[in-house]
Each structure stands twice: as structure tokens, then as C-alpha cells.
Amino acid sequence: MMAAWRDLPVVRPGDGRVTLIGLLLLLLGWEALARSLADTYLLAGPVQILRYLMEERALMARALTATLGNALAGFVIGNLAAILLAAVALVWPRSQRIVTGVALVVFCLPLVATGPILRVIFGPGDGPQIVLAALAVYYTTLIPLLVGLRAAPSGWLDLIQSYGRGRLATLVHVRLRVSLPYLFAGLQIAAPAALLGAMVGEFTGAERGLGVLTVRAMRGLEVEMTWALATVATLVAVLAYLGIGGLARMVLRDAPPILLAPPRASLPFGTGALRRLGSAAGVLMAVLVLWWGGIAALGLNPFFAKGPQDVLATLITDSDAAATRSLLAQAMAETLILLLPGYLAGLAVGAGCAVLFSLMTVVAGVVMPLAIALRSVPIVTTAPLVVLLLGRGATGTITLVAIMVFFPTLVACLHGLRQAPGQVMDVFDSYGASSMQRLIRVRIPAMLPALFAAARMAVPAAVLAVTVVEWLATGLGIGTLMARAASVSDYNLLWSVVALVATLSALGYAAVGAVETRVLRRYAPEQLA
Amino acid sequence: MAADRTPPPRIVCAGLAKTWEGGLAALRPTNLTFEAGQTTALVGPSGCGKSTLLRMIAGLETPSAGTVLIDGQPPAQLLRAAGLSVAFQDPSLLPWRTVRGNIELALSLARRPVDRQAIDDLIAMVGLAGFADTRPAELSGGMRQRAAIARALATEPRLLLLDEPFGAVDEITRQQLAEDLPGLWEARGTTTILVTHSVTEAVMLSDRVIVLSPRPAEVVADIAIPLPRPRFAQDARSAEFGQLADQVVAALSLGRARHDGPLAAQ
Ligand SMILES: Nc1ncnc2c1ncn2[C@@H]1O[C@H](COP(=O)(O)OP(=O)(O)O)[C@@H](O)[C@H]1O
Ligand SMILES: [Mg+2]
Numbered sequence: 001m002m003a004a005w006r007d008l009p010v011v012r013p014g015d016g017r018v019t020l021i022g023l024l025l026l027l028l029g030w031e032a033l034a035r036s037l038a039d040t041y042l043l044a045g046p047v048q049i050l051r052y053l054m055e056e057r058a059l060m061a062r063a064l065t066a067t068l069g070n071a072l073a074g075f076v077i078g079n080l081a082a083i084l085l086a087a088v089a090l091v092w093p094r095s096q097r098i099v100t101g102v103a104l105v106v107f108c109l110p111l112v113a114t115g116p117i118l119r120v121i122f123g124p125g126d127g128p129q130i131v132l133a134a135l136a137v138y139y140t141t142l143i144p145l146l147v148g149l150r151a152a153p154s155g156w157l158d159l160i161q162s163y164g165r166g167r168l169a170t171l172v173h174v175r176l177r178v179s180l181p182y183l184f185a186g187l188q189i190a191a192p193a194a195l196l197g198a199m200v201g202e203f204t205g206a207e208r209g210l211g212v213l214t215v216r217a218m219r220g221l222e223v224e225m226t227w228a229l230a231t232v233a234t235l236v237a238v239l240a241y242l243g244i245g246g247l248a249r250m251v252l253r254d255a256p257p258i259l260l261a262p263p264r265a266s267l268p269f270g271t272g273a274l275r276r277l278g279s280a281a282g283v284l285m286a287v288l289v290l291w292w293g294g295i296a297a298l299g300l301n302p303f304f305a306k307g308p309q310d311v312l313a314t315l316i317t318d319s320d321a322a323a324t325r326s327l328l329a330q331a332m333a334e335t336l337i338l339l340l341p342g343y344l345a346g347l348a349v350g351a352g353c354a355v356l357f358s359l360m361t362v363v364a365g366v367v368m369p370l371a372i373a374l375r376s377v378p379i380v381t382t383a384p385l386v387v388l389l390l391g392r393g394a395t396g397t398i399t400l401v402a403i404m405v406f407f408p409t410l411v412a413c414l415h416g417l418r419q420a421p422g423q424v425m426d427v428f429d430s431y432g433a434s435s436m437q438r439l440i441r442v443r444i445p446a447m448l449p450a451l452f453a454a455a456r457m458a459v460p461a462a463v464l465a466v467t468v469v470e471w472l473a474t475g476l477g478i479g480t481l482m483a484r485a486a487s488v489s490d491y492n493l494l495w496s497v498v499a500l501v502a503t504l505s506a507l508g509y510a511a512v513g514a515v516e517t518r519v520l521r522r523y524a525p526e527q528l529a
Numbered sequence: 530m531a532a533d534r535t536p537p538p539r540i541v542c543a544g545l546a547k548t549w550e551g552g553l554a555a556l557r558p559t560n561l562t563f564e565a566g567q568t569t570a571l572v573g574p575s576g577c578g579k580s581t582l583l584r585m586i587a588g589l590e591t592p593s594a595g596t597v598l599i600d601g602q603p604p605a606q607l608l609r610a611a612g613l614s615v616a617f618q619d620p621s622l623l624p625w626r627t628v629r630g631n632i633e634l635a636l637s638l639a640r641r642p643v644d645r646q647a648i649d650d651l652i653a654m655v656g657l658a659g660f661a662d663t664r665p666a667e668l669s670g671g672m673r674q675r676a677a678i679a680r681a682l683a684t685e686p687r688l689l690l691l692d693e694p695f696g697a698v699d700e701i702t703r704q705q706l707a708e709d710l711p712g713l714w715e716a717r718g719t720t721t722i723l724v725t726h727s728v729t730e731a732v733m734l735s736d737r738v739i740v741l742s743p744r745p746a747e748v749v750a751d752i753a754i755p756l757p758r759p760r761f762a763q764d765a766r767s768a769e770f771g772q773l774a775d776q777v778v779a780a781l782s783l784g785r786a787r788h789d790g791p792l793a794a795q
Contacts, residue, residue, distance in 0.1 A: 163614075165638050
């Protein structure tokens with residue numbers, strides 16, 4: 001019966017003491033490093049940060065309150081939207097491919113550009129922060145929820161049916177309860193993501209909040225403040241993550257599963273080329289209708305609210321369309337040159353570390369909980385630190401993208417490595433296979449599904465990371481192009497970039513998903529059923 | 530209890546067959562009648578299509594050909610009136626509900642009143658006294674199966690389908706259940722179809738044993754069991770019982786031989 005939750009990649013939280021020791025070691029190492037680098041003005045240690053936070057506690061508390069309020073509002077709205085969308089897909093199963101497809105495209109909107117657009121739509125205030133927070137969370141809740149709602153073993157459904165009851169009874173007595181752990185797993189990922197969304201929203205010119213202070217600290221090269229802000233954001237994110245975990249434990253009366261990467265939902269790229277094409281066209285139509293209809297329905301000012309027809313004109317029919325296209329192509333090239341190595345490095349280092357740690361059981365015990373906690377850190381909010389440490393060049397950007405990809409990959413792969421079926425391991429043991437052989441023949445293949453699930457989710461995350469660094473710091477690529485377009489109110493260009501980036505990320509996500517399907521077919525066929 | 534009940538149903542399968550998508554045949558076209566109020570055992574090697582046949586009778590699976598008629602009506606009719614219970618091969622208890630909770634859910638699904646005492650009696654009868662408020666995860670496999678049997682009985686079905694209900698139940702408890710259960714469904718007037726692997730169990734519990742061949746299933750023998758009731762565990766040692774059991778065993782090997790042909794005998 002527990003099979004219901006088997007296809008969910010889960011990890012039980014590790015031993016608390018081990019985690020604590022790991023954390024202490026980390027803090028000590030950090031302090032030592034900070035002291036030895038004291039005269040470079042790059043790194044602030046824990047003691048220094050604590051002192052700063054004590055001195056500036058009024059300022060920090062005010063900023064934190066503002067950010068938390070917006071993050072919470074976005075969290076609630078985004079998750080309600082996810083639940084609503086899941087309900088639509090449930091009531092009307094045929095719509096699911098369209099719903100998940102549109103949801104993916106919206107999730108792939110570059111926050112860096114939607115931020116400024118929302119800012120002109122909402123004017124001053126909290127609107128953009130809340131919307132961005134909501135946008136950052138709804139997808140990671142929607143997908144697990146959809147999977148959870150369909151995860152009930154067929155025996156339970158037969159049972160309901162054998163008493164002559166239908167879909168409503170099934171929903172009430174089985175599906176809702178079965179989907180709860182999935183919902184909590186989604187919410188757990190959503191909590192730090194909401195914080196990230198709210199902060200990115202604040203980057204776009206809010207009056208108050210951690211994001212506002214972050215931008216100020218970075219512009220003024222205030223090392224202590226930058227580190228203090230990143231620390232606060234990290235702590236809050238980890239606490240939110242743990243808090244929801246605790247809540248889940250109370251409600252489920254069971255250790256909550258930790259979701260490594262949202263499981264697969266049947267995306268509009270399912271089986272059969274024709275059907276795939278059909279759903280892709282359906283998604284495209286739906287996106288266009290929503291885009292165009294949304295602007296019309298809300299009566300937005302056409303000066304800053306550009307529709308599909310405007311983007312088409314900007315990119316194809318306008319007299320200077322060719323120039324725009326080459327501008328975009330150049331920016332895109334600058335971005336991709338940094339994005340791809342960062343993305344691949346993050347995946348490779350994450351998977352490599354996982355393999356390495358799995359050979360050293362003790363290390364894995366320390367690393368796993370830390371990695372799970374650090375995975376919830378809104379990495380992007382530490383972008384200023386990376387810039388501070390590594391400069392505004394290629395290294396900094398690549399590193400940030402890699403870090404963004406690294407943590408989820410590491411956690412997913414560590415888990416995948418543990419998934420190697422016990423009996424298969426026993427067979428290898430009975431032949432006296434070396435641990436290296438076991439690793440290569442059994443553990444690594446068992447890890448692949450987790451690696452690809454992480455790789456899929458990492459696509460939008462990597463795009464977010466690269467655009468934020470470009471926008472905040474490096475002055476290169478598509479992120480900067482968006483910032484510049486926003487600052488000179490060239491909304492035609494801005495919307496074109498948004499459309500382009502969202503399309504490319506969604507395609508990237510789908511492409512990784514397609515590779516994932518092939519890998520799963522070979523190594524974990526049961527997950528495709 | 531049984532006074533105001535509609536009498537147990539008679540089930541007629543006519544030309545009933547199932548071929549799965551992909552061409553795997555599970556059941557050859559079969560004509561079978563299950564008499565009202567009788568207990569019929571379906572015996573056959575595993576994977577031969579017993580569960581499939583049972584699920585088609587329950588209206589949970591659509592036949593590829595032929596029909597199932599329960600008192601002249603399609604199964605959906607009986608389902609809608611909640612006159613059917615299935616004890617599935619996999620106990621299918623909801624893990625977040627206790628034993629009692631699972632039984633209460635069945636009652637509420639079947640729109641029957643919840644009678645606490647009756648539930649307790651049933652739980653005691655399947656040997657789970659003291660485990661009413663335990664969750665399935667804390668029960669052994671056999672205990673879970675017994676909880677599922679109790680649940681199936683709780684709604685007082687007119688048609689009871691039992692799919693290998695004692696698979697994981699220990700021998701002693703199994704004997705006890707085999708003595709107790711027939712009395713219960715006889716008193717209530719239930720048509721019962723029991724799928725089992727065990728020849729002894731089949732003869733012990735039923736009025737008639739139908740032996741199926743390996744997949745695709747086909748009726749090899751239809752053996753009446755005219756032993757008097759109530760039957761007790763020690764009756765299995767009687768000569769009559771032994772003869773009937775031998776007939777079933779012979780039919781099983783006949784089915785296998787017919788299926789495999791002379792060459793595949795190894
Ligand atoms: N849903 C299904 N789809 C395809 N094949 C099935 C399905 N259910 C059962 N089968 C196949 O049908 C055959 C009969 O299965 P079943 O009726 O469960 O056998 P048993 O006699 O052991 O209960 C088996 O070969 C099984 O693999
Ligand atoms: Mg079966």
C-alpha cells in the first residue's frame with residue numbers, strides 16, 4: 001500500500017546531531033576564513049555579521065517584515081492558484097496537458113523582466129513583489145499535486161467503485177488524502193521560493209524590504225551588509241522549509257517526504273509525435289489567447305502592455321526588426337556562453353559529489369542534511385556575494401549558475417544513489433563484487449532518474465540565476481538587455497525578450513524532459529506508467 | 530436480519546471472455562452460472578485469469594466479449610445498490626484509517642448505518658479483537674487480509690466476491706475462518722464466489738468447485754461438493770472429503786496437461 005508514495009523521491013531527514021556537527025564545522029571554517037581574509041574586504045565572518053545585525057536590528061527587522069509579508073501573500077496566492085489549476089485538471093482531465101503546458105511557460109517567464117513590467121502596471125507598492133512571489137511558487141506546487149491526485153493505487157479506486165460510488169467519493173475518500181504528502185512536499189519547496197520571488201520583486205524598485213537593502217548594499221560595496229542580508233535570507237528560507245516540514249509531520253502523523261525535484265506530470269510532450277505536436281500547438285494557442293485576452297480584459301495601457309501582435313511586429317515586420325533581432329541574438333549568445341557551462345558544471349559537480357560522498361558513508365551523513373537545508377537557500381539572493389568574491393566577469397556568473405544547479409542536483413543524486421534496489425545489491429555482494437563495480441553497475445544507473453529530474457527543474461532556475469547576475473552586476477547578456485529596455489521604457493523590446501526567454505526555457509525544460517523519458521524507459525520504466 | 534432482504538442473486542456469464550490490450554488472452558469464452566445462495570470456489574493455477582473473471586463479475590472490468598447478468602441485470606445495477614462486496618487479493622485498506630475506520634468507510638460508501646457493536650463483533654469474528662483501533666501499517670499481512678474480509682462482510686452484501694482472501698493468513702486462523710464464515714453468509718443469504726489456490730479450502734468452504742485451466746482460462750471441471758454443513762477442520766480427514774479433493778487435484782493436472790501438451794511437461 002505504501003507503494004502509493006514510492007514513486008515520490010523521498011529522503012528521511014538525517015540524524016539531528018550529525019547535522020549540528022556539520023553546521024558547527026561550517027561556521028568555524030567560515031569564521032576562520034573570514035579572519036584570514038580580513039584585509040581583503042570580501043568576506044564577513046559569522047561574528048562580524050552577528051555584530052552588524054545587532055547594530056542594525058531596527059532597519060533589518062523593518063525590511064524583513066516587509067519582505068516576509070509580501071512573500072507570505074505571494075505564497076498563499078500562488079498555492080491557491082496551484083490548487084485551483086489542479087482542480088481544473090482533475091475535473092476536466094483533457095485540459096491537463098494544456099494547463100501544465102501554460103503553467104510551465106508562465107513559470108519560465110524571466111522574473112527580471114516581469115518585475116519591471118509589473119512595476120509599471122502596479123505602480124509603487126507591494127503588488128509586483130507579491131505577484132513575483134506567487135509566480136515563483138505555483139508551479140512547484142501544481143506539479144506534485146497533480147501527480148499526487150493520480151497516485152492512488154488502483155485497488156483503492158476499485159474499492160470505492162465496488163460500492164457503486166463514483167469520482168466524487170474517490171476524490172473525497174482517497175485522492176485528497178493521498179495527495180496531501182505531495183502537496184506538503186510542494187509547499188516545502190515553495191516557501192523559500194516565495195521569499196526569493198518577493199526579493200527579486202523588491203530589486204525592481206520597491207520602497208522597503210530585504211531586496212531593496214541588497215541592491216543598496218551591493219551598489220555601495222558594503223561587505224558586511226551584503227553578507228548580513230544573505231545570511232538573514234538564508235536563515236529565513238531554511239526556517240520556512242523546516243517549519244512546513246514540521247507542520248507536515250503533525251498533519252500526516254508521519255515523517256514528511258522531502259521532494260527532491262517535482263515529479264513528472266504528463267507535460268504537453270507526451271507520447272506520439274502527432275499528439276505531442278497537437279498539445280504543443282494547443283499550449284501555444286492558450287498562451288497567446290491568455291496573453292492577448294489578459295491585456296484586453298484588464299484594460300492595460302498599451303504603452304507598456306504589449307500583446308503578441310506587438311512582439312511579432314518588433315521581431316519580424318517592423319522596419320528595424322532585423323536590428324532588434326541581431327541585438328537579441330548577440331545578448332542571447334553572451335548569456336548562453338555563461339549559462340551552459342554553469343548549468344553543466346552544476347549538474348556534473350552535483351552528481352560527482354554525490355557519487356564521491358556515497359563512497360564515504362560518514363561524509364554523506366553529514367552532507368545530506370546540510371545539502372537539503374542549503375538547497376532551500378534562495379541562491380539568487382546571494383548573487384551579490386558571488387559578485388563580491390569572484391568579480392563581475394565570467395567566473396562569477398558561471399559559478400552562481402553552477403551553485404544554483406548544484407544543490408538540488410546533489411540532493412537528488414544522493415537520494416538516487418540510495419535507491420539502488422536491495423536485492424540487486426545482494427546479488428552483487430554474493431558474487432563478491434567490489435564497491436567500485438557496484439557503484440558503476442547498480443548505483444549510478446539507479447541515480448540517473450533523479451539526476452534527470454533535477455536537470456529538468458534546473459533549467460528555469462539556471463535562467464533565473466544568469467539573468468539576475470547579469471541584471472544586477474555584469475552588464476552583459478539578456479539580463480542586462482531587459483534591464484536596459486525597462487529603464488528606457490522600450491516595452492516592445494522588453495516584452496519580446498520576455499517571450500523569447502520564456503519560450504526558450506520552456507523548450508529547454510521539455511528537451512531535458514524528453515531525454516529524461518528515454519533514460520527512465522531504460523532504467524526506471526515503472527515511473528512512466 | 531435476513532428477513533427483509535432481497536434474496537441472493539443468480540449470476541449468469543454467457544460467452545464471457547477477456548483479451549487484454551496487446552492481445553494477451555486471459556479468459557476464453559466461458560459459460561458459467563453461479564446459483565443463488567451457493568458458494569462457488571474458482572480454483573486454478575496463478576495467472577490463469579481468476580481475478581480477471583471475478584473483476585468482470587463485479588463490473589470493475591469490461592469484458593472483451595459476452596455478458597455478465599446478475600438476476601438478469603448488468604453488474605452496474607447491483608453496484609449502484611451497494612449489494613456487492615469484494616475482498617481483494619491485495620487487502621487495499623486505507624493506511625490512514627484504523628481497522629474500524631476502514632470498515633466504517635465501507636458502510637458509509639454503501640450508505641448503511643454504522644452499528645458499533647456489529648462492527649466489533651465482526652472484528653472479533655475474524656480474530657482481530659483488540660486491533661479495532663490499529664492502523665494497517667501495524668498489522669501483519671494476514672491480519673490485514675482479515676480486516677479486509679471483515680470490511681467485505683460488514684455491508685451485508687448479497688453477492689460476496691473473495692479473491693484469495695486467506696493467502697497470507699496463518700493455518701490455524703484460516704481453519705477457524707473456514708469454519709465460521711460459511712455459517713455467516715448462509716444465515717444472511719449470500720451468493721459467494723471464492724477464488725483460491727488451496728484445494729482443501731475450496732472443498733471445505735463451497736458447494737461447488739470450478740477448476741480452471743492455465744491462461745487463457747477455460748473450465749476444466751465443475752465438481753459439486755455435497756458434504757453436509759456445518760463443516761469442521763477435522764472433516765478434511767474424512768474419506769468423502771479426500772475423494773472430492775482428489776477430483777479437484779486431478780482436474781487441475783488435467784488442465785495443465787491439456788494446456789502444456791506432452792512436450793512442455795518439464
Ligand atoms: N490490467 C491488466 N492488463 C494486462 N494484463 C493483465 C491485467 N491484469 C491481469 N493481466 C494478465 O492477465 C492474466 C490473468 O491475470 P489474473 O486474472 O490476475 O490471474 P489470477 O488467476 O492469478 O488471478 C495474467 O497473465 C496477467 O498478467
Ligand atoms: Mg488473482
